[in-house]
Amino acid sequence: MSVFLKRVIFLPKPGLRKYSQNLPELTKNTFKVTRGNYNYLRDEDIKHFQNVLGVSRVLTSSEDLHKYNVDWFFQVRGTSNVVLKPKTTEEVSKILSYCNENRIAICPHAGNTGMAGGSNPVFDEVVVSTELMNEIISLDENSGVIICQAGCILENIDKYVAEKNLIVPLDIGAKGSCQIGGNVSTNAGGLRMVRFGNLHGNVLGLEVVKANGDVLDCMSTLKKDNTGYHLKHLFIGSEGTLGFVTKVSLHCPPRPKFKNVAFLGLQNFDKVLKTFKFLKAELGEIISAVEVIDTPTMDFINEVVGQNSPIGDYPFYLLIETSGSNEQHDEEKLNNFFEAALNKALVLNGTVASEPAKIEALWSIRENIPNGFKICSTKMMYYDVSLPLSNYYSIVNDVTEFTKDLSERVFGFGHLGDGNIHLQIQLKDDLTDEIKKRIDPFVFDKILSYGGSISAEHGIGVIKQKYMDRLKTVNTLNLMKDLKRLLDPNKILNPYKVIV
């Protein structure tokens, strides 16, 4: 089907900005956190930091602090009085060693794009921002290995390697502001994990500062290195609670030269699954994204930004992206797949795009979803979860049924290729603590009963911390606590997050 396609820039319809610009409640109140037994910051501490960094890299004014204390999604708010901006590993080491000796809590802070409140202080932790640690140190074109400081912005790294026809094997919506150190610390997943795999596979080396200031050199640039324990993985996904990532060595594969996108309409979720299986067999190595969108989500995008499905209305939509090294081959594969899927009645309708403008237009549908939901955030509950594919969409039906008195609609969309669904509930009224207490346990129980994960991409942070006891066995929790005690005995690193 040939359709007219245009990228829809996110611009909400008039009257829709219900989204509260008020400050969020203090995290300590929302999540009932008690301050740990840390020392309060004294003037001499500030002076010490100023000696280490210079006055200009120690922020103390409330205007400067605001953007570090509050997360971008307006879910959490801390009350830190100081932000430090080191430029070097040595400076980070000096800060941590001092804080450790003086029992001062710190909060590592990167691009502030997290969804779990992991990078914002809860009380008066010293915020240590990586934003000035933004140097690209080296790139080996032959092997595709880049070494950079933790504060490099993901998109900047990708632009840098693109000049050598390489690609950063991680792509997330926040790429323009998130930082690689934050990506590593949260084990960010994103859109193209289905193609390039996860950060545990792609990070070749890390430099990490331990709580006591010791610098841990795990900076391999090698794809194969089996000399001793693979320590770097301790710091991938532990949300800055075990160490402070200062440098990253990353493997960047060849940049695919050509991209194609198919946007398909399907009758039900069973067909979605069958189509997914078929496309894996037919398109195999060129698949770079497989996103699913349901009807409520598509309707919502239409209401908020006036964007329609370009192929008419269907119960489910699949957005499939391919990336490969031969334009003609890739187009042929995708077209053959599409035709066969139509013939097999897996797919009801669809469109295939090869021109960059059309590809952008199709992607804009998917990209507008999170922005759209932010607009109505006072009435929204969101869950970022993983499920075995057989129950990937069951959760949406379960939650729709369970919340029928409370919700307008329940939405499901996400990275089908990775079993990762973003589940959203639009409530009839503003979200209250009481509603949360009714719905959360049901959702989490259901997900766990399906063998899923209650945090696919976004981590635990402070927001899901209280659920940890339910997610892990006693032995697993004990090992996590043992590791925390081993690496950060004074618990100065990102307290109140992940494990307490």
Add this chain to the structure above:
Amino acid sequence: MSVFLKRVIFLPKPGLRKYSQNLPELTKNTFKVTRGNYNYLRDEDIKHFQNVLGVSRVLTSSEDLHKYNVDWFFQVRGTSNVVLKPKTTEEVSKILSYCNENRIAICPHAGNTGMAGGSNPVFDEVVVSTELMNEIISLDENSGVIICQAGCILENIDKYVAEKNLIVPLDIGAKGSCQIGGNVSTNAGGLRMVRFGNLHGNVLGLEVVKANGDVLDCMSTLKKDNTGYHLKHLFIGSEGTLGFVTKVSLHCPPRPKFKNVAFLGLQNFDKVLKTFKFLKAELGEIISAVEVIDTPTMDFINEVVGQNSPIGDYPFYLLIETSGSNEQHDEEKLNNFFEAALNKALVLNGTVASEPAKIEALWSIRENIPNGFKICSTKMMYYDVSLPLSNYYSIVNDVTEFTKDLSERVFGFGHLGDGNIHLQIQLKDDLTDEIKKRIDPFVFDKILSYGGSISAEHGIGVIKQKYMDRLKTVNTLNLMKDLKRLLDPNKILNPYKVIV
């Protein structure tokens, strides 16, 4: 170039079997290891094990023990008096808990295909073999996730998933006898890592028994799961010294339908590197192996099994395998690449194969190499190392020069795609301790000076244990020791290996 190709089955020429069938020296003598302060096995311990496992799964006769005490490559020999063959996690837990309480050392043992003596006892450790833990537990066809016990043989798992058009993302020479638990514990790499990535990326979950018998459930089947520390990675590549892997959950991608192989002759290593860069750009997503072979290695294979280069003699050879979902596309890409590489004078000659028999014939050249070297093992020194590509082959030249009085030849071959080279030295005389002491430090210093790794795939085991102090910084070694102390305070798990 069209050439006649036939698979050469490994069958050494008459008179060539110099390979000693004598038992290797005891490990404790070769590597000067002192027995730890463990209790010696008493009759009542054996009785206890018999109670747990039944009499038939407790081996104590010296004939039965032989194959566990000696490694396949005849490098190490231990003196264990008992082999235990648990079938379940619960049995492993009972064994470890008992040994931990009674301070009895254990040696985890899988397929006995390692190259570092990691899975053979050094003294009288109790060998705990996973060979009867060989049950495939489940396979989710949609997501490609298989769960199996640690003792499943790699090739059997691959055959099992092949029926559902999936592939195990790990392929090593020893696949017919190595076990997945051993692969995970040694972070095995192999031939197709260049395509599918490493085990840190592909293992979704592990079940591990700790030294004290506690069972650690990290058995996720999800590709995205960011709930808490990613504990499984502690056990990937730590060679059974931190925990005993009992179950593995693995992501298996779609099985590529079509395979092609190119065998190319090149003038020098600079051309090899340029060709590699060019092929990554041209063949990108369909590359599944990139192996390099030098002239001495090819000559040697000819001497040992009478196998020639099918394209005539060249200084270097590249074996490139592609795997994809469209036969015609893949062939076209590979042929186009080959022609362009000829036109650009990157490549001097070559042949491309699509028929399975020809593909096997070309692969047999590469596969015969390790078998050939084993024949002359009394005169051979081998190193399995990783290097940045710019110095990938420099090491062969350096070692040739340094050993000119001692060596006949130096060989370099390996997984170029992963920066992994197998360096072999053929000595004029049998290898002695003295020669080893002259050559080892030079090789290791050189590799480290290039930023390489002295163990790319094969781990540290007991053979390289004494080098650990030189490989890692004090902070890194200390953290390794801290982790060992945390997870195995009585040091019962695989002592004398990796870290002591």
